[in-house]
Amino acid sequence: MRVAIALAKNDDQKVYPGPFGHAPRFAIYELGQGGEAHLLEVRENPYAAMEGGRKHELMRELLGDVDLRVGARFGHGGSMGAFPMAERLEVGPVSVAEALNRLKAR
Template sequence: MRIAIALSKDDEGRVYPGPFGHAPRFAIYQVEGEGFRLLEVRANPYAAMEGGNKHALMRELLKDVDLRVGARFGHGGSLGAFPMADRLEVGPVKVAEALERIRGRGTP
């Protein structure tokens, strides 16, 4: 399982405080056993984009990710970029805390 965590502009150790799709970059983690391995930090070229085909572009950008983690999500549901089942709102916490919350959900 792969996880994308929205990263803060100024501190890679914190979750971006705004909507997931506006994060400047994402930390992509692979679930491995009881832990997580950072695979890459991926830039979000659509961070400043509003409307249009942003949802489709974001789906393509994160097509290899199973769970999206952010402080908050904007529009969603079945019509949005990411259905409710594959996202987790954690607030603007440290990335380490977000990973602990994921672990607490049973993932892994």
């Protein structure tokens, strides 16, 4: 399973504290069957400052290869949100290590 964790602006070890779609970058991990997490890449979010318009569509394209989104919090979303079909996990403003531990515990 592929996971995108919203990263803080200047710290790759912390989850971005704001809404998922406003994160400046995402750490893309591959989770193995044994719960091990392998960092594949850190992906920039060119739509972080964007509001409304095509943002939801563009975010779907940006993270189209991701099965689960992990962030401190998510916007209202709903059926018209950025990822109406994708799974998400809200973890609060924790460290990336803590977010990965919560994923393993699921």
